[in-house]
Amino acid sequence: MQELIRLETADWELTISCQNLQSKQKIYSDMLRRRKDEHVPNTLCFTPPIQLLDFYLEDVAVFDNAAPCSPVSELTLIKPLFFENTQYQFEWVFLNEDIEDAAIAHPLRHIAQSFRFVPKRRGRSPSLIGTINMGNDVGQLNLPLTYHIRKQAQLLTIALEVLPIKMQLHSDLPAMYQCIDNAFPLWRFSLAETTEQHAAKSRHRGHFPLLWLAQFKVLRQQLEASLKVIANSPHSRLQNRVSHVKAARLKGKLSHKLAERVKSDIMNGRLDNRYQQDKKYLSVDTSENRFIKMVVTQCKRELETLTKKLEAKSTDNDKYRLSEHFLTQLRSWQNPLQRMQQQSFLKDVGDYNGQQRESLVLQQKTGYSAVYRVWQELKYYLDVFARHSTVSMKSVAETYEIWCFLTVRQILTDSLGFVEVENHKTKLKLNKYSELQLEDGLTGAGAFSFKREDGLTARLAHEPIFNKNGANIRSYLVSQKPDILLEVTFPDGKKFIWLFDAKYRIKTKNNRFDDDDVDNQDFVPDDAINQMHRYRDALIHINKLADSVSKSRPVFGAFALYPGFYDQESKTNPYAEAIQEIGIGAFALLPSEKGNSNCKWLENFLISQLGNLDSNYPSSSISEALYVNDAARIPYYGMAQKLYSDLTMTIALGGGKGREPAYLAAFKQGSAKWYHLPQKTFLDKYKQHIADEITYLGLAITSDQNSSAKQIDKLWPVKNVKLVPRLAISAVQAGKESSSNELYYLFELGNPLILQAAIENVPHRPIRNSMKLTTLSKLNCIEKFSDVEKVYQDAFA
Numbered sequence: 001m002q003e004l005i006r007l008e009t010a011d012w013e014l015t016i017s018c019q020n021l022q023s024k025q026k027i028y029s030d031m032l033r034r035r036k037d038e039h040v041p042n043t044l045c046f047t048p049p050i051q052l053l054d055f056y057l058e059d060v061a062v063f064d065n066a067a068p069c070s071p072v073s074e075l076t077l078i079k080p081l082f083f084e085n086t087q088y089q090f091e092w093v094f095l096n097e098d099i100e101d102a103a104i105a106h107p108l109r110h111i112a113q114s115f116r117f118v119p120k121r122r123g124r125s126p127s128l129i130g131t132i133n134m135g136n137d138v139g140q141l142n143l144p145l146t147y148h149i150r151k152q153a154q155l156l157t158i159a160l161e162v163l164p165i166k167m168q169l170h171s172d173l174p175a176m177y178q179c180i181d182n183a184f185p186l187w188r189f190s191l192a193e194t195t196e197q198h199a200a201k202s203r204h205r206g207h208f209p210l211l212w213l214a215q216f217k218v219l220r221q222q223l224e225a226s227l228k229v230i231a232n233s234p235h236s237r238l239q240n241r242v243s244h245v246k247a248a249r250l251k252g253k254l255s256h257k258l259a260e261r262v263k264s265d266i267m268n269g270r271l272d273n274r275y276q277q278d279k280k281y282l283s284v285d286t287s288e289n290r291f292i293k294m295v296v297t298q299c300k301r302e303l304e305t306l307t308k309k310l311e312a313k314s315t316d317n318d319k320y321r322l323s324e325h326f327l328t329q330l331r332s333w334q335n336p337l338q339r340m341q342q343q344s345f346l347k348d349v350g351d352y353n354g355q356q357r358e359s360l361v362l363q364q365k366t367g368y369s370a371v372y373r374v375w376q377e378l379k380y381y382l383d384v385f386a387r388h389s390t391v392s393m394k395s396v397a398e399t400y401e402i403w404c405f406l407t408v409r410q411i412l413t414d415s416l417g418f419v420e421v422e423n424h425k426t427k428l429k430l431n432k433y434s435e436l437q438l439e440d441g442l443t444g445a446g447a448f449s450f451k452r453e454d455g456l457t458a459r460l461a462h463e464p465i466f467n468k469n470g471a472n473i474r475s476y477l478v479s480q481k482p483d484i485l486l487e488v489t490f491p492d493g494k495k496f497i498w499l500f501d502a503k504y505r506i507k508t509k510n511n512r513f514d515d516d517d518v519d520n521q522d523f524v525p526d527d528a529i530n531q532m533h534r535y536r537d538a539l540i541h542i543n544k545l546a547d548s549v550s551k552s553r554p555v556f557g558a559f560a561l562y563p564g565f566y567d568q569e570s571k572t573n574p575y576a577e578a579i580q581e582i583g584i585g586a587f588a589l590l591p592s593e594k595g596n597s598n599c600k601w602l603e604n605f606l607i608s609q610l611g612n613l614d615s616n617y618p619s620s621s622i623s624e625a626l627y628v629n630d631a632a633r634i635p636y637y638g639m640a641q642k643l644y645s646d647l648t649m650t651i652a653l654g655g656g657k658g659r660e661p662a663y664l665a666a667f668k669q670g671s672a673k674w675y676h677l678p679q680k681t682f683l684d685k686y687k688q689h690i691a692d693e694i695t696y697l698g699l700a701i702t703s704d705q706n707s708s709a710k711q712i713d714k715l716w717p718v719k720n721v722k723l724v725p726r727l728a729i730s731a732v733q734a735g736k737e738s739s740s741n742e743l744y745y746l747f748e749l750g751n752p753l754i755l756q757a758a759i760e761n762v763p764h765r766p767i768r769n770s771m772k773l774t775t776l777s778k779l780n781c782i783e784k785f786s787d788v789e790k791v792y793q794d795a796f797a
Contacts, residue, residue: 001018001019002018002019002020002021003015003017003056004016004017004018004021004057005056006054006055006057007050007052007054007055007057008054008095009051010051010095010096011095011147011149012092012093012094012095012099013095014091014092014158015089015093016081016088016090016091017089017091018081018086018087018088019087021081021086024083024086024165025080027165028080028083028163031165031166031167031565034565037168040170041076041077042080042082042160042163043076043161044075044158045074045159045160046072046073046156046157046158047073047156047157047159048156049071049072049073050072050156051070051071051072052072055075057077080163082134083162083163083164084134084135084136084137084162084163084164084165084396085135085136086133086134087133087134088132088134089129089130090128090129090130090132091128091129092128092129092145093125093127094126094128095125096149097120097126099120099126099147099148099149100149100150101117101119101148102117102145102148103115103117103145103146103147104143104144105329106142106144114132115128115129115130116128116129116130128145134162135395136396136397136398137162137395137396138162138163138164138169138396139161139162139169140160140161140162141159141162142157142158142159143157143158144156145158164396166506166522167590171591171593172591176399176400176403177399179403179406179407179410183409184402219374222370222374223370223374225370226367226368226370226374227296227337227367227371229367230367230368231345233367234284234289234345235284235288235361235368237282237286238282239282239285242278243277243279244274244276244277245277246271246272246274247262247265247266247271247273258275261275262275283348284345284348285348285350286349286361287359288359288361288362288365288368289345289349290349290350290351290352290353291375292346292349292368293341293346293349293351294351294352295374295375296337296340296341296346297341299337300334300341303333303334303337304334306330307327307330307331307334396504397504400502400504400563401502402462404500404561405460405483405502407589407599407602408460408484408500408602409448409460411599411606412458412460412486412606414596415596415603415607416606416607416610416611416612417453417612418451418452418456419450419451419452420449420450421449421451422448422449447461447462448461452613453613454491454613455490456489456490456610457488457489458486458487458489459485459486459488459489460485460486461484461485461487462484464481464482464485465480465481466480466481467480470542472541472542473497473541473542473554474539474540475538476540480534480535480538480539482500482501483500483501483502484500484501484502484561485497485498485499485500486498496556496609497539497554497555497556498555498556498558498609499555499558499559500558500560500561501528501532501535501558501560501561502562503525503528503560503562504562504563505524505525505528505562506522506523506524506525506562506563506564507522507525507526521564521566521574522562522564522565522566522588523564523586524560524562524586528560528562529586531560532559532560532584532585532586533584535555535558536553536558536583536584537553539554540552540553541553556609557579557583558583559575559579559584559586559587561586561602562587562589563588563589563590564588564589564590565590565598566598566601568597568599568601569597573585573587573588575587576601587599587601587605588601643693643792644695644791645695646695646775646776647690647693647694647695647696647773647792648696648697648698648715648773648774648775648776648779649694649697649698649771649772649773650697650699650700650712650770650774651697651698651699651700651770652700652762652763652764652770653699653700653701653702654767658736659734659736660735660736663732663736667699667714668701670751670752670754672716672752673733673748673749674729674732674733674747674748675716675746675747675749676733676745676746676747677744677747679723679742679745680743681767681768682745684768685771686771686773690773690792691723691745692721694747696715696717696776697715697718698712698714698715698716699712699714700712700759700762700764700770701713703758703760709762710762710763710764710770711758711759711760711762712758712762712785713754713755713758713759714753714754714755715752715776715779716747716749716750716752717749717750717751717752718747718748719749719750720747720748721746721748722745722746723743723744723745724743725740725741725744726738726739726741726742726743726744727739727740727741729746756780756781757782757783758783759779759782759783759784759788760783760785761784761785761786762785770785772785772788773792774791
């Protein structure tokens with residue numbers, strides 16, 4: 001393995017190693033180069049500062065320019081060394097032979113247990129060795145090293161920054177957090193992860209134990225020190241005690257007025273009279289001490305509740321998530337609070353019922369002022385979260401998935417004109433680790449409903465589950481759970497589904513089947529594309545009729561979303577052809593400082609599929625346009641796929657110049673078997689695939705009443721259509737022979753259907769004026785060609 005860092009102190013020597021780091025560094029530098037960004041040097045931090053005797057680190061500078069033997073708290077790393085999804089080996093060799101044991105006190109059990117302490121043996125120094133795979137956790141990794149020298153505990157925390165190689169840590173990730181916080185406040189925070197990040201300020205208030213715990217962790221030592229000061233010198237105040245006693249029990253010097261009164265009463269024989277006596281005494285039962293008692297009680301109760309909740313998970317499968325070091329630490333934090341509760345002076349202090357006025361003691365007195373400030377931060381921890389506070393975040397892969405989900409939601413509202421009519425944000429709930437989770441599915445917190453002025457409705461859902469028990473859509477063999485489902489319903493009742501799956505991965509190296517330029521671009525991994533095929537093919541829509549069940553495929557497209565970087569304003573999506581042809585592909589998605597510039601491909605795709613309020617065509621034609629897409633028109637081999645089962649094309653029969661009279665007469669008599677049409681003429685009017693969907697031909701022939709007019713009195717069923725050169729069409733099929741190589745559509749006709757009333761006034765100069773797409777049902781009771789209703793508007797060329 002490659003040695004990255006070697007540090008030596010009086011007690012230990014630390015070596016950090018990694019394998020194949022150069023490939024990660026190249027990917028990272030290529031990402032920065034494409035984005036025209038520069039690497040910001042990060043640091044290796046030590047708490048408390050260490051005194052280095054020797055170190056090896058390429059391109060390193062001591063942050064504070066300290067002298068060689070002075071304590072060092074930071075080392076600046078000129079080159080990036082720590083990346084996500086990379087495995088590192090940490091080895092401490094202890095030079096002090098009095099080291100008894102050592103461990104890494106990380107909150108996560110799998111991190112703590114990945115280190116093994118090897119005691120001194122056969123002349124070898126004791127050591128602590130472990131490996132950590134960063135996974136999808138980015139941000140600050142804290143490694144708390146604990147060891148004992150002659151039974152005296154030592155603690156050293158080494159902090160390093162783990163960088164992502166697919167995005168910018170200090171720009172892209174905060175933008176995602178801001179988007180998520182607006183929709184799902186506090187969702188991103190986690191009890192314990194591999195890394196931590198600085199907690200940004202938030203305007204959301206509420207009781208969220210994780211943030212309270214993170215803030216308490218920062219302020220704990222300050223609180224404990226202040227409580228010690230208060231215990232040694234509690235605040236007291238002179239209190240006035242009023243008593244009524246008999247003359248015989250009066251003590252001390254009496255006022256002249258009271259003495260005269262007592263003397264008079266004794267002379268008059270009134271020995272049972274009682275006299276008011278005011279005494280001053282020092283009391284600790286003050287509002288300030290009641291406040292301190294409340295703070296101690298509240299903090300201890302909060303810690304007890306969280307600790308018991310986490311310890312109660314020992315019977316769960318997730319019990320190995322938290323390390324014993326973390327649980328022990330939570331219990332140890334309660335000890336100073338418990339000792340404070342046992343202070344004798346607090347037993348004489350009553351309950352706190354609020355501060356009636358400003359207290360100079362709480363604001364200025366030593367100990368009390370510090371506790372007061374700590375409590376204000378703990379009480380409003382979401383509003384005044386300190387910059388130096390750190391808290392664990394959910395992995396960047398989870399964060400990217402939720403951000404992609406919310407980005408699709410934003411595109412629907414901002415670019416497609418949808419209005420949100422329902423959401424379920426309030427269904428965020430605390431899980432057993434006090435983390436907020438979405439209730440996934442079509443009705444959980446990750447579900448939004450929309451509508452649009454033209455009658456379209458949409459539903460956006462996060463991680464819906466489809467299995468064999470599904471009512472409308474099911475997966476017969478294996479349950480499927482795509483990340484994002486977009487279901488759009490048109491006014492005519494037709495529903496369309498698109499699936500998206502967020503993949504926080506990039507294929508940066510090509511295989512032998514890829515083009516040579518793959519190494520220079522960001523592509524989604526191959527297995528992600530395979531998963532899109534699985535999603536689309538596994539889901540089946542069940543339509544239950546009166547006495548039968550019909551099946552269809554409801555998914556019109558499945559696409560991976562990945563953090564690739566492109567100039568989407570000027571470049572073409574490398575998956576554009578596949579998306580157009582088969583409805584499978586991927587979209588690069590990243591935050592951008594320029595609106596949705598890094599989401600443009602996805603935005604343009606959704607607009608092309610659903611239109612927006614600026615579109616000039618009605619929503620009913622949008623649904624037809626979706627069926628015109630090549631991706632939606634792929635049938636099984638040997639089968640045809642049609643949107644209209646009775647699609648009819650009207651067209652005028654060509655002139656009779658040079659043709660055999662019997663050929664033209666056959667169309668009048670209803671015995672014609674063939675009709676041909678130049679491909680060029682057809683494609684000038686319609687898209688090519690329409691030729692395979694035509695079920696009937698409405699051929700306009702010369703009217704018996706007017707030789708210059710055309711009429712349609714028969715509809716000819718199309719038995720077959722094929723594209724052949726003109727010279728391959730015989731005189732019987734075309735009325736005359738030709739040696740031209742021009743391509744023609746040759747329609748094989750069946751026995752015609754006779755219309756009840758002929759359709760008159762069919763234009764035929766040029767012939768394209770007589771071409772219309774309609775249906776058999778729409779030709780009933782039509783007498784004028786101008787009244788023929790068109791369908792398949794988006795089938796026009």
